[in-house]
Amino acid sequence: MASDIFSALADPTRRKILEMLADYDELPASEIHNQFQVSPQAISQHLKILREANLVHVEKRAQQRIYRINTEAMVQLEQWSQSMRQRWSRRLDALEAVLKAEMRKNANAQNEQEESE
Amino acid sequence: MASDIFSALADPTRRKILEMLADYDELPASEIHNQFQVSPQAISQHLKILREANLVHVEKRAQQRIYRINTEAMVQLEQWSQSMRQRWSRRLDALEAVLKAEMRKNANAQNEQEESE
C-alpha cells in the first residue's frame, strides 16, 4: 500500500478532488481550483499530496498540468477493506466450525441418551 | 458517512487496532494496549476516536471495556470506494457510447461512399 493513501484521503478537499477526477477523467489544476474557495497554492499542495500517495497522475500540457485519477491506487483502498472483511469472515468461519462441532457433539449425546432409554 | 471515518483510518495505530479486532472479535483495552509501545492513555485516546467515528463498539465488563469492530461502519468505507468506481465506470460508459456512435457514423459514411462508387 503506497505509504499514506489513508492520510491523503483523510482530507475532505482531497477526497472531493478525487471525486471530480472520477467524474471528469482529466482536469487541469486551474479547473480543480475553481471548485474550491481556497487559494490555487493550497490546491497545488493538495495535488502534491495526492501525487505522492500515487492517487493521481499528472501530464504537462503547455503551461497546464493535467490531472487524472490513478485507478490502481484506488484499488489498493478496496483491497484493504476487502482484507478486513476476509479477516472478519475467516474468524466467523472458525466460529461456525466450532458451533457445528458443538452441535454434532450434542446430537451424539442425544443419540446415546435415546439408545440407553 | 459517519463524518470522519477517513481521519480515523489515517493513523496506522488505529488501523492496526481495527485489524486486531477483525481477527479477534472482542478485545479489552488492556490487550489492545499490549500490542503497542505507547502508553495505555494513548491507546485510550485512539479508541475514543474509533468510537466517535463509529468504527467500534464498547461493552463494559467489570473494570474492563471490551471493544468490537462495527462492521456497518466498515461497509461505509467500501461504499465510498465503490461509489468512486461507479463514477469512473459511468464516465467510461458514456465514452463508450460516444465511440460507438462515432463508429456507426463512420460505417454509414463508408456505406454511402460504396453506394456512390
Add this chain to the structure above:
DNA sequence: TGTTTTATAAAGTAAATACTTAATTAAAAA
C-alpha cells in the same frame, strides 16, 4: 474499608497539517 486493577479524562507539549502571502518557473501570446 483501603488497595489494586482497568480504564478514562485533563492538561501540557512537540510535531504535523492546512492554510496564507511572497517568490519562482516555464510556456504562450502580444
Add this chain to the structure above:
DNA sequence: TTTTTAATTAAGTATTTACTTTATAAAACA
C-alpha cells in the same frame, strides 16, 4: 522580448494531532 497565463515552491502561521504525565473513576479484592 516583454507580458501574461498556469502552476509550483518557499516561508510563515494558526490549528490539529499524537503523544506524554498527572489526576480521576469505578469495579474487584484483601
